[in-house]
Amino acid sequence: xxxxxxxxxxxxxxxxxxxxxxxxxxxxxxxxxxxxxxxxxxxxxxxxxxxxxxxxxxxxxxxxxxxxxxxxxxxxxxxxxxxxxxxxxxxxxxxxxxxxxxxxxxxxxxxxxx
Amino acid sequence: xxxxxxxxxxxxxxxxxxxxxxxxxxxxxxxxxxxxxxxxxxxxxxxxxxxxxxxxxxxxxxxxxxxxxxxxxxxxxxxxxxxxxxxxxxxxxxxxxxxxxxxxxxxxxxxxxxxxxx
Numbered sequence: 001x002x003x004x005x006x007x008x009x010x011x012x013x014x015x016x017x018x019x020x021x022x023x024x025x026x027x028x029x030x031x032x033x034x035x036x037x038x039x040x041x042x043x044x045x046x047x048x049x050x051x052x053x054x055x056x057x058x059x060x061x062x063x064x065x066x067x068x069x070x071x072x073x074x075x076x077x078x079x080x081x082x083x084x085x086x087x088x089x090x091x092x093x094x095x096x097x098x099x100x101x102x103x104x105x106x107x108x109x110x111x112x113x114x
Numbered sequence: 115x116x117x118x119x120x121x122x123x124x125x126x127x128x129x130x131x132x133x134x135x136x137x138x139x140x141x142x143x144x145x146x147x148x149x150x151x152x153x154x155x156x157x158x159x160x161x162x163x164x165x166x167x168x169x170x171x172x173x174x175x176x177x178x179x180x181x182x183x184x185x186x187x188x189x190x191x192x193x194x195x196x197x198x199x200x201x202x203x204x205x206x207x208x209x210x211x212x213x214x215x216x217x218x219x220x221x222x223x224x225x226x227x228x229x230x231x232x
Contacts, residue, residue: 035222040123042204042222043158058219090158101146101208103220105158 003027004106006091011111013078013085021076021109023091032074033092033103036060043090049074078111086113116141118207120223128231129197135190135226137205147188148206148220149179158204164188175199200230 004025013019025032031050035043045058049068063082068074074093078085088110092103121136139145149161162173169181179190188205205223 033220040224042118042120042224043220044222045219048219101220102148102160102163104160105150107157 004091004093004104006089006106006109008109009107011109013111013113015113016080018077018079019111021078021089021091021111023074023076023106024072025074025091025093025104025106026072027093027095027104028071029093029095029104030071031094032068033094034058034064034066034074034076035090035092037088037090037108046076046089085111087111116207116209116221118205118221118223120203120205120226122226123224124227124229126229126231127195130194131230133190133192133195133199133228135203135205135228137188137190137223139186139188139205139207139221141186141207141209141221143209146208147179147181148208149173149177149188149190150204150206150222151201152204152225153198153201161190161203195228195230197230197232200228202227 007022033048034046037043044060046064047066049055052071055066055068065077088108090108091106094103117140119138147164150158151161152158161177162171164171164181172178177192181188202225204225206220208220
C-alpha cells in the first residue's frame with residue numbers, strides 16, 4: 001500500500017528539548033517537503049529536498065533542521081531555538097521530473113510544547 | 115514574491131446550496147494551480163489541478179474551478195453541496211518547470227473552512 005507515513009501522530013515535548021518527527025514514503029518520489037500548518041495561515045514551507053543528500057530552506061526554516069540520507073526518509077528536527085513550535089506538521093512528496101508541482105501528503109504530526 | 119489569497123476564511127451554508135471559493139495569486143511567471151481539501155481527521159488531498167489548456171477544470175466529488183488569467187484567479191465551485199463537503203479548502207500555486215526556481219514548491223493560501231449544515 002503506497003503512501004506517506006508520519007510518526008508519531010501526537011507528540012508532546014517540554015520547552016528546551018529537541019524533538020524529531022519522522023516521515024517515510026514508499027512512492028519512490030525524489031522530492032520531499034515539510035510544512036507547518038497553523039490556523040488561519042495555511043501551510044508554510046519549512047524545508048524541502050529534491051534529491052538525496054540535498055535540501056534547501058523554505059520560508060520558515062529558523063529553528064528547524066532536516067536530513068535526507070535515504071530517498072524514503074526525510075526527518076524533521078524541531079530544535080529548542082524554534083520559538084513557537086506548537087503546530088501541526090505535514091510531510092509531502094512529489095515525483096522528480098514532473099512539471100506539475102503536485103504533492104502528496106502524509107497524515108501529519110501534531111506537536112505540543114508544554 | 116509569490117502569494118496566494120483566499121477571500122473567505124469561513125463559509126457556512128446549507129445542503130444543496132451552491133459554493134464558490136475565491137482564490138487570487140500574485141506571480142510573474144507561468145503557474146500551475148491547485149485546490150487541496152482537508153476533511154476532518156483526514157490527509158490533505160488533491161481536489162483538482164490546472165496546468166494548461168481548457169481553463170475550466172473538473173475535479174473529484176463534483177467540484178470544478180475556472181482559471182481566469184487576466185484576473186490571476188482560480189475560483190472553486192460546486193453547484194450543490196452536501197454535508198460531507200464540510201472541510202478546509204486550500205488554494206495553491208506552483209511555478210512552472212523551467213521558468214523559475216520555485217518549480218515544485220507550492221505556495222498555499224490561508225485556507226477556507228467550509229461548514230455545510232444539514
